[in-house]
Amino acid sequence: MGFYLIQTLNAVAFSVLLMLCGLGLSLVLSLMNFVNLTHGASYLFGSYVAVVWLGSGAPWWLAVPAAFLAAALAGLLLDRFPFARFYGRNHLAQVLLTYGLSVMFADLMRLGFGAEIRSPALPDLLRGVVFVLGMPFPIYRLVLILAGGVLALVLWYLFDRTIWGAVVRASVADRRMVETLGLDTSRVFAVVMAIAAGLGGLSGALGVGMLSAYPGLDEEILLHALFVVVLGGLGTFRGTVAGAFILGFAMTFARVWLPEFAGFLTLLAIALLLVLRPDGLVAPRLRQV
Amino acid sequence: MRAHAWLLCLPLAGLLALFGGDYHLRFAAEILITGTAVMSLDILVGQGRLVSLGHAALFGGAAYVSALLAIHAGAGLMPVLLAGIATGMLLALVMGLVATRSVDLFFLILTLVVGQMVYELAFHWRTVTGGADGLRGIPALALHLGGASWPMSGARSLFLLAAGLALLAYLLARSFLAAPIGRALVASREQPVRLAALGYEVRRLRLLAMVFAGGIAGAAGALYPFVNLYVGPNLVHWSMSATMIVMLVLGGVGTLHGAFVGTGLYLLVQTYLSSFTDRWQLLIGLLFVLIVIFLPDGIVRPGWRRRQA
Amino acid sequence: MNLLALRGIRRSFGALEVLRGIDLDMAEGEMLGLIGPNGAGKTTLFNLVSGFLPADAGSVAFAGRDLQGLSPAARARMGLVRSFQKSLVFPGLPVVENLALAARLRLGGGYRWWRGRAVAEEAAARATELLDLAGLAGKADTLAGALPHGLQRVLDVLVALAQRPRLLLLDEPTAGLATDEAQRLLGLLRTVQPAPAVLLVAHDLDLVFGFCQRLAVLDLGRLIAVGPPDSVRADPEVQRAYLGGLA
């Protein structure tokens, strides 16, 4: 009983981590119809920033905002060049551009942060466990679940329930119309790109306590994020959350029950779901025709 | 112009075959074989705008089957080639059945997923595939014809074999694209909805193109083990598919022959530039991004870039 | 037997009922004009008949066969062919190839790789014939995307004709064309042999009234009048639908 309760909590924590990774990717896809494969690099960048921050002795609770800001700044620069001229293009062009950039960033980060595995010095506050029915569960993961939940709510409110979100969506649907209203759409896009990249960095800072940071992690995270987002239905917010939880539970329980086939089974589940629901779990608002 | 470039290639290949050393011939054979697989990917990417991240699974899957046949049954050139083609086509069919309902990002992910399933199989089915260690001890290749038998294991004969395969595959691909099905594939890239309104089943068209490309990739894969005398799971991993796309873009999408140029460029940079700097990946990435940014039509229009020698 | 028979077609988008029970018949070779104000549901009806959208209720029968569940491509192969409001040619292919693409499939060689020569030649002949008919023979090798807008519209209709349709659904084929260009385009539909039945949507009422034997008027998802031009013109409900908005 306690065993399965904890395994469920494990699955939830992992799902939240997947959701965090997918959110930034999903945001630019749903709002700007832009495929950003540099997202994994944003994540890893955030992880490194957090490691360096925590190693420097600065207040630990500022590590996450610092990672957010650093990655957001990088996103802002990327938006100016070269992303902006690819916003209206087809997915293929975007995939190629951002994949090439991610190869470059991976090598640059290796140059800057070294090839070694880096881990953060976590504050003692986050290191304890709680016992649930006699089984240990780490406080760090509880914090992760909480942070992920709050973040998801904030984003959902911001983009689905405020005028601000409406402006972004309108900018995508009919750019010229919004511009006649006197709004600068390129600034809107820049802000969204910065937030999305920042989210990548933020999830990197939150996840680094679990996954560490090392060259190659960017690709692993990108793959997970892509699975989550595509499974959910290209960049719908609810879909990303659903995709993350399905993948998180599938991966966790495949490892509990059939660990030797876990990799294959996870892929099979993704393929089956996408064959049954070719547009993902939640049909998107916007689609490229 | 294109014709001239090809006329130049033939004497070059001849010179290499006559005077090249063992190492250079093997290297050239690897470029030609990998290039053939990349060219088959160009049929999908360049003509059908179907960006597959699972193409290495077709190529590498055929390589595994070919290596296994050679190790366990001592198969010669013809059976190995046929088995490779069949494997490539079969895997492409499965991949296509799963992925051709979708386009763009969905297609990309579904081909990636199917390709990774092949990888999982190659990685975990240790008793057959050797798992992470791969297959080695591949016997020399020979051509058996009516009782007679010619060894094909020398670097020179492997090079000539690879060159023959590349040329044949190139001619086949050209005739495929010039034929009604190839024209329809181009049309499906431009206006899939309109094409459906003409009565074409776009899915069937994409499936046929994938199976055709899979056959070529499979033929190339069948020869690969004999050049390297080794087959391992890296060959079917998605990162190999991504590398193939990088090679394709470097050489020019939609040109067919650009695939060979790009493959050669990539492998040369990887082999030689990496002796001088740890940062060769940065340079490849930069070159790639510059091409994508400043030659944007390449993705849409075939024949956009003709490399003058 | 009717060539096309629509019975009780309904379709909504969310809370919006776009089509509320359409019954319509068309005979072989007949030219029927479908008119109605913007948003009346004309394009939706086209999408339902050609299979690009499923209907919520009702049936579509073509040449006596229920089309339920058939893909757009399958319907096209039966001879139920449509054009699009936004002209959709294949811009990267030469003009003659645009037509040959359609003709080859009709001749059973659309997916051929080898041994397709006979089919290809016949398709090319058919394409050339149509180009001659439209006076476009000189443009055969131009890329379709390089044609001026008017000629792209003509090409679009020619592509549809190259499929040898029994029924042609034309959605605003004359939009953006000068009157004489439009006249010539519709004239083409009369001269081509065998002449298909045509369901024509156009905003230029003079054109529709001039060319069609029968008219159907769609308003707010209902057919409010079906009949010969004169009786439709005199119909008070039609006058209200068209003039009411202005009054």
Next chain:
Amino acid sequence: MRPNLLTRRGVLLGTAGVALAAHCGAPAVARSEPLRIGLLTSLSGPFTSLGESMRAGLELLIADAGGQMGGRPVELLVEDDGGKPEEGLRKVRKLIAQDGIDVLGGVISAGVALAIRDVVTEAGLPTFISNASANALAREAASPLVFRPTKTSWMLGHTGALWTFQNIAKDGGLTVGADYAAGREYIGDFVQTFQEQGGSVGTQLWTPLGTTDFSPILTTIAAEQPSFVYAFFAGADAVRFLQQMQEYQLQDLVKLIGPGALFDQEDVVPAAGSAALGGINTFQQSPTAPAAHGFVEAYRAARGRLPGEASTAGYVTGQVIRAGLEAVAGDPSDRERFRQALLEQPIETVIGPMRFDPRNNQAVLDIYVNELVAGPDGQPLNTVVHTYAGVQDPGPAG
């Protein structure tokens, strides 16, 4: 210690100003001509940090040797295999045919080692596998000119089982490993020896290579409360496994033992931090082994950290090559003589005395049992608690 952009990666470490001799044609041996050592290692891909360490280790030895071996200046040519056998093969062919190397060392990944085995054998190139541990290379894939101055998987799994059986528990333990060739070998050899000793092993858990989240396994461990866990992970997997063990507070509850890679002093311990404390491993190498003392200090001076397996392996490979060359007066072109010289006399290395088994050219090594205790700086330090002397792989017959 990264070379600058566009300087030849193979640094000329011989006498300054020795011109690059033309390297086509037969390797004519003149005394003044530099001896070319090829190093195939990973400078991109998953084993990058190991590859950089291995390169640093070998460079350190060549510097210690004054850039000379057997009276000849030494030129080191480093090539990157990216952790991929296909790339490694191409690089080895290039080193042989184009650069005309005299000996080859390196190789991190077992896949690469097995892939190049036939090529170097065919070329008759004396080859030293510095790091890859696949048992096959000491058994069915052994080759007369392929030496392995490092362990086999069996040597670590076997000694791990001996130690566990004698000092930890005779039953009630479980194993967990990364599900690929190396993991299967280590765990399989551990279980076999453990059972031969009369012990019994409980559940065997496997997780995919590159597992990000170990929580399903950790909860299983927490539920089973085993007497010990024998685990094999390497690199980032090892760091994550140790940290997550600590996160779930299993570190103090369960005795953790594994092959040395799980607690590699250079690759894993700095990142894992206190999560590594209390662990036990069997390893051919240890920073606290008496033989390693001078090397550890020199390496720390050069790179500011303690050496791990890869850097030590790079150094040891250099020592072995050097010993062989000294014995043949710097001329390895007579392959059989070179081989005999290597087989005949034991070599003193920084991992202890080493001799090669004439059946398979596999090193017979002292295997250390290391316990991770807090070092002088508070960081966990692999500390030798026992030494199994002269451990020999069963070899081709085994």
